[in-house]
Amino acid sequence: MKTDVGSYLPGSKGDEDAAVAIYARTSSKRQQFGYSLDEQVRQCLKQCEHHGWTVRFIYRDEAESGKDIDRPMFQKMMAAAERHWFDVIVFWKLDRFSRSLMHAVQLEADLREFEVGLFSITEQIDTTTAAGRFNFRNIASAAEFERDMIQQRTQMGLRALAIDHKWPNDRPPLGYTKQPDETLSVDSEAANLVRTIFELYIEKRSMPRVAEQLNEDGFLTNQDNQWCPRAVGDILRNKIYTGQYSVGDICEYVKEYRILSDDVFEQSTAIRMRFRNRSTSRSRMETSRKEQIVDGVIETYNEFLKERET
Known part of the structure; x- marks a missing residue:
């Protein structure tokens, strides 16, 4: 994936003018005109000229997703900002800067520590002024409120x-199938495999x-x-096989979901936890032995002091 290298542009204006880094990004190499890297940079250069700002750097990420900040030139830009x-x-x-408003809010907080502002040429985002920072924080508050509302609605839906x-998703545990009404039913063949796994582990x-077996x-x-061992462990730890339904x-207890007896x-x-119990007792023994050694060293040192006094 080709990514343009950040370029340094010598400024022609005095040091009193704001030094600017332009950032441009496309999601694919076939981005339409108006969203292309060259057009984004052209629009930004035009706006910087209008404000009398000196463009020092241009960072261009081509064919990079904006869902996170793991972009080559973006990372270089943030390092330069620091x-x-x-x-x-x-x-x-x-x-173009960030697909996630919440990410943008966090990035703005980081940049504020570096004394670097943000400016969008198509939106009311300008953290270089007090009014702009106020507007951005209002946007951030609205985004946080929306996120909290989404989480609340999700929790309400999950509880319902x-x-x-x-079952809350389309992948029920091994041993079950999801019914049209979204409840689970025991799949006899898969349930037998679950019982086999527990029997094999006990053996x-x-x-x-x-x-391996x-x-x-x-x-x-x-x-x-x-x-793999981890997949086996996931089965052995899942209490739903004893009918213990836990969502949100x-x-x-749901009798219809039981596949195993409580005893099994x-x-x-108990077999899974046997090493944990053993390690606990071993660590206690080691602590006791360490204390004995320390006490012995202290006692020897005290005897040495007594001999010197006499």
Whole structure:
């Protein structure tokens, strides 16, 4: 992926003028005219000339997504901003700078520490003035409010699903299928595989060995992948197999979702936790031994002092 190198443009005006870095970005190499890198830069140069600003740097990211800040020239620009190489970042439109308003708000806070402002030539975003900073913070507050409302609506929707014991996504746990009404039903064949996994683990007492056995027998995961120790562990830790349904803040027993007995689940859990209990007792022993050694050293040192006094 080709990305233009940030260029330095010697200024023709005095040091009293604001030094500017222009930032331009396209999402693809076939970006239409009006959004192209050259056109974005041209519009920014024109605006800088209008304000009497001196353009020092031009950063151009071609075919780079704006969903995050992991863009080569963007990172170089932020590093230069931290070194105070310019006073203002000018861009054609906010979504060229960042697709996420919340990211833009955080970036503005970082740039404020570097004493670098933001200026959009097509929007009312200008943090180089007090009024502009006020407007930007209002935009930030509105964005934060919208985000909180989305989270609240999501939690309400999740709770509504959970009250009826529905599954919140299209990937139910191994052993179940999702019904048209969004509840789960036990899949007899997959449920047998779940029971086999618990039986194998109780027998072999090793997740890697269970995964190896499942792969040898030709079993696949829910996503049609081969088994690995982590996938086995996810099954062994999932309490839904004992009918314990937990979504959001709703935790209830659902008889229809039970695949395993409590005894089998608790037995496998005890095996999983055996090393943790062992490590705890070992660490206590080691602490006790360390204390004995320290006490011995102190006692020896005290005896040495007594001998010197006599």
